[in-house]
Amino acid sequence: MSPEYLIDVNLPYYFSVWNTAKFIHQLDIGRTAKDSDIWSYAKTSQLTVVTKDSDFATRILVSSPPPRVIHFRIGNISMKAFHALISQVWDEVTELSRSYKLVVVFNDKIEAFN
Template sequence: MHQKDIDDTWTDGQIWNYAAENNLTIITKDADFSNKIILREPSPKVIHIRFVNMKMNEFHAAVSKLWNEVLLLNKDFTCKCIR
């Protein structure tokens, strides 16, 4: 599910709360979400995939290639890095 499928006008805070309330995982290229984990509890799962200056369609294509690893990260929910 993509944010635009719910409401593409939502703020990061609204996305965060929706994910936490619905036991969803946020997959993002935005450091704001991974930084919130430190400051806010309870937190939803957040998978922060770091890419350099990437457009959203390029990000989706890259995540599609890494999807099996993303699923494993979500299942294990441990802090790991994919390079």
Template structure:
């Protein structure tokens, strides 16, 4: 069962996103606009995982679905990004169960109800 939609600005082939719970936007065929990504996630009750602040701004005044995990760590090499997400992913997922928005910074994880 798919629970998460990984945005185009994040790598598709991270091992912790290689289960049936994760769908990458590139798997949907064509490049989607943010509005199309949002609609797809909403219609399928998914959490969007993105580095794009547009999704964070959009969920603030709305009710889920979708939920949003906003990875706000700036530019990192792929290995650094993998290490960061790998170390914090369980905490991010736990917060995602309680919050409509999770903001993952390099030094903290914040949730918005």
């Protein structure tokens, strides 16, 4: 199975939701990769970038997929709260990501943009 999602460095590496062959973490492709390197890698590999970095969300708004972007705008929350949120919304987020180039996840809502 090929990866479908590239997890940005600002999100946890060891995270049970992302512990499958569908996910690759930025640390697996280069600890010091710049945003442009991550974008190019995701584009070439047709991955969805999962990030807390607003730069990727801004970039996809003026671009066409691939890549697609899932942007978490949840502030600083505990790992326990983050895991609970992801576990609750991940299926909906990935479903929206199939149809929309940008999915933004907040603590209390999800928005999708084309």
